[in-house]
Amino acid sequence: xxxxxxxxxxxxxxxxxxxxxxxxxxxxxxxxxxxxxxxxxxxxxxxxxxxxxxxxxxxxxxxxxxxxxxxxxxxxxxxxxxxxxxxxxxxxxxxxxxxxxxxxxxxxxxxxxxxxxxxxxxxxxxxxxxxxxxxxxxxxxxxxxxxxxxxxxxxxxxxxxxxxxxxxxxxxxxxxx
Amino acid sequence: xxxxxxxxxxxxxxxxxxxxxxxxxxxxxxxxxxxxxxxxxxxxxxxxxxxxxxxxxxxxxxxxxxxxxxxxxxxxxxxxxxxxxxxxxxxxxxxxxxxxxxxxxxxxxxxxxxxxxxxxxxxxxxxxxxxxxxxxxxxxxxxxxxxxxxxxxxxxxxxxxxxxxxxxxxxxxxxxxxxxxxxxxxxxxxxxxxxxxxxxxxxxxxxxxxxxxxxxxxxxxxxxxxxxxxxxxxxxxxxxxxxxxxxxxxxxxxxxxxxxxxxxxxxxxxxxxxxxxxxxxxxxxxxxxxxxxxxxxxxxxxxxxxxxxxxxxxxxxxxxxxxxxxxxxxxxxxxxxxxxxxxxxxxxxxxxxxxxxxxxxxxxxxxxxxxxxxxxxxxxxxxxxxxxxxxxxxxxxxxxxxxxxxxxxxxxxxxxxxxxxxxxxxxxxxxxxxxxxxxxxxxxxxxxxxxxxxxxxxxxxxxxxxxxxxxxxxxxxxxxxxxxxxxxxxx
Numbered sequence: 092x093x094x095x096x097x098x099x100x101x102x103x104x105x106x107x108x109x110x111x112x113x114x115x116x117x118x119x120x121x122x123x124x125x126x127x128x129x130x131x132x133x134x135x136x137x138x139x140x141x142x143x144x145x146x147x148x149x150x151x152x153x154x155x156x157x158x159x160x161x162x163x164x165x166x167x168x169x170x171x172x173x174x175x176x177x178x179x180x181x182x183x184x185x186x187x188x189x190x191x192x193x194x195x196x197x198x199x200x201x202x203x204x205x206x207x208x209x210x211x212x213x214x215x216x217x218x219x220x221x222x223x224x225x226x227x228x229x230x231x232x233x234x235x236x237x238x239x240x241x242x243x244x245x246x247x248x249x250x251x252x253x254x255x256x257x258x259x260x261x262x263x264x265x266x267x268x
Numbered sequence: 269x270x271x272x273x274x275x276x277x278x279x280x281x282x283x284x285x286x287x288x289x290x291x292x293x294x295x296x297x298x299x300x301x302x303x304x305x306x307x308x309x310x311x312x313x314x315x316x317x318x319x320x321x322x323x324x325x326x327x328x329x330x331x332x333x334x335x336x337x338x339x340x341x342x343x344x345x346x347x348x349x350x351x352x353x354x355x356x357x358x359x360x361x362x363x364x365x366x367x368x369x370x371x372x373x374x375x376x377x378x379x380x381x382x383x384x385x386x387x388x389x390x391x392x393x394x395x396x397x398x399x400x401x402x403x404x405x406x407x408x409x410x411x412x413x414x415x416x417x418x419x420x421x422x423x424x425x426x427x428x429x430x431x432x433x434x435x436x437x438x439x440x441x442x443x444x445x446x447x448x449x450x451x452x453x454x455x456x457x458x459x460x461x462x463x464x465x466x467x468x469x470x471x472x473x474x475x476x477x478x479x480x481x482x483x484x485x486x487x488x489x490x491x492x493x494x495x496x497x498x499x500x501x502x503x504x505x506x507x508x509x510x511x512x513x514x515x516x517x518x519x520x521x522x523x524x525x526x527x528x529x530x531x532x533x534x535x536x537x538x539x540x541x542x543x544x545x546x547x548x549x550x551x552x553x554x555x556x557x558x559x560x561x562x563x564x565x566x567x568x569x570x571x572x573x574x575x576x577x578x579x580x581x582x583x584x585x586x587x588x589x590x591x592x593x594x595x596x597x598x599x600x601x602x603x604x605x606x607x608x609x610x611x612x613x614x615x616x617x618x619x620x621x622x623x624x625x626x627x628x629x630x631x632x633x634x635x636x637x638x639x640x641x642x643x644x645x646x647x648x649x650x651x652x653x654x655x656x657x658x659x660x661x662x663x664x665x666x667x668x669x670x671x672x673x674x675x676x677x678x679x680x681x682x683x684x685x686x687x688x689x690x691x692x693x694x695x696x697x698x699x700x701x702x703x704x705x706x707x708x709x710x711x712x713x714x715x716x717x718x719x720x721x722x723x724x725x726x727x728x729x730x731x732x733x734x735x736x737x738x739x740x741x742x743x744x745x746x747x748x749x750x751x752x753x754x755x756x757x758x759x
Contacts, residue, residue: 154407156617191612196448199473220442221614224409 099124131250133234139242140233144226151225163222171228174235188223274744277679281709284681292331328704332681337363339688339700345372348380349388350720354697375697376729378715383556383672384643385720386587386627392635393587393626397619404618412604416615424621425592431628432554432562432580433572434594436601440609441616443581444470446591447549449609451518452478453602454547454577458513460500462544464488466523471549475518481506487526490534493517497542515544516577521553521564525706525714527667527675529557532568536575545576555585556672561631561644567670582620586627590616647672647719654717654726661734662743672717675701676742677710683740684711690736696729 100119106112127134147167157163168186176184187193238247333340343355353372359365380387400420410416421439429437440446451474455461459480463471466487475482483500486492497515504510517539519530532548539546550563558566563580565572572578577599581591593603604610631640651672658665664677678684684700691698702711717726737743 152406153409154614154617156406156620189613191608192445195477195608199476220445221407221617224407224614227409 098122099127130254131234131238133230133237137233137237139237139244139246140230143233144230147229148226153226154224155222157222158220159222165225165228167225167228167232168222171223171232174232178235178239186223186228188220188227192220277744278709281679281681281711285708288332288681292327295331296327334364335362336685336688338366339685339692342692342697343368347388348377348382349385350377350382350718350722350725351375352377352380352697354692373692373695375692375695376725377697377718378729379697379699380718381552381584381716382587382718382720383552383585383647383716384561384587384627384631385718386585386623386630388587388720390587390626390630392630392637392639393623396626397622400622401619406619407617408615410615411612412610412615418618418621420618420621420625421615424625427625427628428580428592429594431632432550432578432594433565434578434596436597436599437592437594438600438603438607438610439582439590439592439616439621440607441590441613441620442609443551443583443589443591445609445613446579446581446593447471448474448477449607450579450593450603451475451516451547453606454478454599455480455514455516458505458510460512460515462493462496462500462515462517464519464523466526467518467520468524468549468551471518471520480516481512488519488523488528488531490531490538493535494538494541497538497544501542515542516547517544518547518549521548521550522557522671522673524552524673525675525701525712527671527673527714529553529568529668529671530564532564532570532575536570540574546574547577548575548579550578550580551591552584552673554580555627555631556647557670559644561585561640582624585631586624588620588623588627590620590624643719647717650719650721650723650726651717653723654715654730657726657730658733659745661730661737662746663733663737664744666712674715674717675712676715677712677744678740678742679709679711681711683742684713686740687713687736687742690739691732694732694736696732698733 098121101122103116103118103120104113105116106114129135133140151165151167155163155165159168172184172186175186176182187196233242236242237244238251240247338357338359342357344352345355346353351374354375356369356371356373357366358369359367382388386393404418404420408416408418412421424439425437428439429435440449447468447470451461451471455478457479459478461475461478461480461482463475463482463484464487465484483496485496497517500512500515505512517535519532519535521530521532522528523530530548536546538544548564553567554563555561557564560566563578564570565575565578576595578594579591580594582588583590593600595603626635629635630637631644633640648670651674652669655665655667655669655671655674658674658676666675666677667673678687678700681702684702688698688700698713698715700711700713706712715729
């Protein structure tokens with residue numbers, strides 16, 4: 092039988108005013124996690140990713156505390172921009188530290204009424220926002236390499252097969268009803 | 269009073285831009301013709317599709333900006349104090365690309381928003397920042413609502429609220445999103461935003477992202493604001509003509525391209541009359557003006573309670589990064605629940621938070637000394653001295669007294685790099701500003717004064733600027749015609 096999904100500890104909370112306010116307790120409950128977007132299981136410690144992330148934390152520190160166009164670009168940032176481009180099959184890529192602004196600040200740079208005002212190198216999260224945390228960058232690099240099979244094993248292919256198989260199991264159960 | 273542009277200056281400026289445009293188009297024509305004989309990446313453009321990122325803005329960069337890009341974005345190799353080290357660059361393809369050398373030039377810094385001198389090491393701030401770095405690390409690497417709130421963040425929010433005179437405040441790690449992500453949370457469909465015509469791009473983007481109707485009033489003109497408000501209140505929402513759900517007027521304390529102070533008392537009076545909310549962006553004015561550095565409300569005698577939302581940044585006077593919104597408890601709580609800059613962005617770096625806390629303490633005199641008051645007095649004296657001397661020399665100086673931002677007009681495109689390069693050669697670093705940041709005909713150089721400038725520094729700078737001004741021909745109001753000079757200054 093296949094391994095069970097990741098479980099996690101959920102903090103228990105209490106309320107004395109019908110949920111108007113909640114107080115955290117120190118009790119936790121071990122629960123099966125069906126709530127996270129943890130499709131390939133990289134949200135937990137990983138044998139390939141975690142050591143490399145720790146190494147990058149020691150080498151690059153937790154944050155550049157700079158924008159990309161100042162001191163916020165490391166070798167990892169350049170490496171990561173090459174990797175998604177190759178992974179998705181496009182000639183180039185640019186990365187941002189905050190997924191929300193990847194959309195909210197990009198679309199105004201691509202099209203607008205006064206397009207002259209949006210020079211292609213005037214995108215605010217590239218010019219003003221703190222660059223992505225180097226250990227965060229390293230984690231993505233490692234995860235993509237696992238998926239591509241460049242970690243020297245076939246764990247990536249197994250992860251992809253396993254998430255697909257689990258979906259088929261659910262469909263089978265539904266048919267059973 | 270509207271700025272009057274001499275006809276000869278306007279004609280020569282238009283002629284210069286026209287010449288540059290024609291020459292650039294000619295080069296593009298040849299590039300296109302030659303391109304027919306060899307494949308290039310332009311062929312990647314899909315047939316029948318409009319290009320995403322070419323067009324006039326690409327032409328502008330290729331044919332106008334690159335020619336003078338050595339005057340912009342100069343790297344520096346030291347803290348941006350009153351003097352700093354500017355990295356020298358070379359080019360072997362007529363500025364198409366620039367290469368950095370390891371040589372630097374020690375220059376007098378008139379370019380940084382270092383109003384109170386906190387951009388360099390400070391005896392009170394630095395030890396506390398170093399301690400917070402050891403205790404909290406360089407970054408929380410979390411959003412505020414995850415693990416990104418430390419005691420320092422809470423302390424800073426209380427301190428900012430007290431400093432500006434509002435009940436509550438929220439801080440953001442990035443000055444730009446303080447506007448662009450906040451305005452959509454305050455007003456939406458069915459609302460009306462009335463924005464000064466020269467407001468910053470972050471305000472413009474925030475207003476556009478809000479889905480509210482946006483109207484513009486003439487720059488810093490309370491009379492025109494009243495006219496716009498009256499028309500919009502009477503007319504109501506488009507098509508349905510129902511009453512607006514709310515109206516917000518957005519202004520800045522100091523306009524960074526104009527050096528001009530907002531006419532805040534008059535604008536507040538108009539907003540109260542028509543029941544419009546006010547949103548005041550003090551990115552440049554907080555810490556830089558006012559007897560105790562509290563900004564244009566203090567300087568112009570406006571009660572902070574009369575301004576509904578006060579925005580500011582920590583990047584100028586306080587030598588740090590990020591920004592804040594100060595407002596009522598209700599507004600701040602609403603922002604903390606809805607603003608993506610609070611919910612998703614990495615929180616402000618703890619040492620950067622400590623830097624602001626320490627800087628504000630110095631300004632408030634809570635560091636146990638009078639250095640804050642001295643800094644504030646010095647920046648005011650330095651600013652007014654520099655401005656009056658520039659005017660005496662015959663330059664067309666924009667902006668108001670007490671403002672540390674001092675643009676002088678250049679106009680002609682050839683004078684932009686000429687002024688910048690010649691000042692740099694004489695070890696004075698200046699910022700030139702041109703289209704698209706300013707209107708096409710209104711290119712200028714902008715000086716930013718700091719409390720850390722000494723009188724000797726300013727005198728040397730004035731001497732260099734005067735000589736270069738004569739050389740380049742930008743003294744548009746020579747001293748021998750004082751009456752015309754007085755009339756032309758406007759404010």
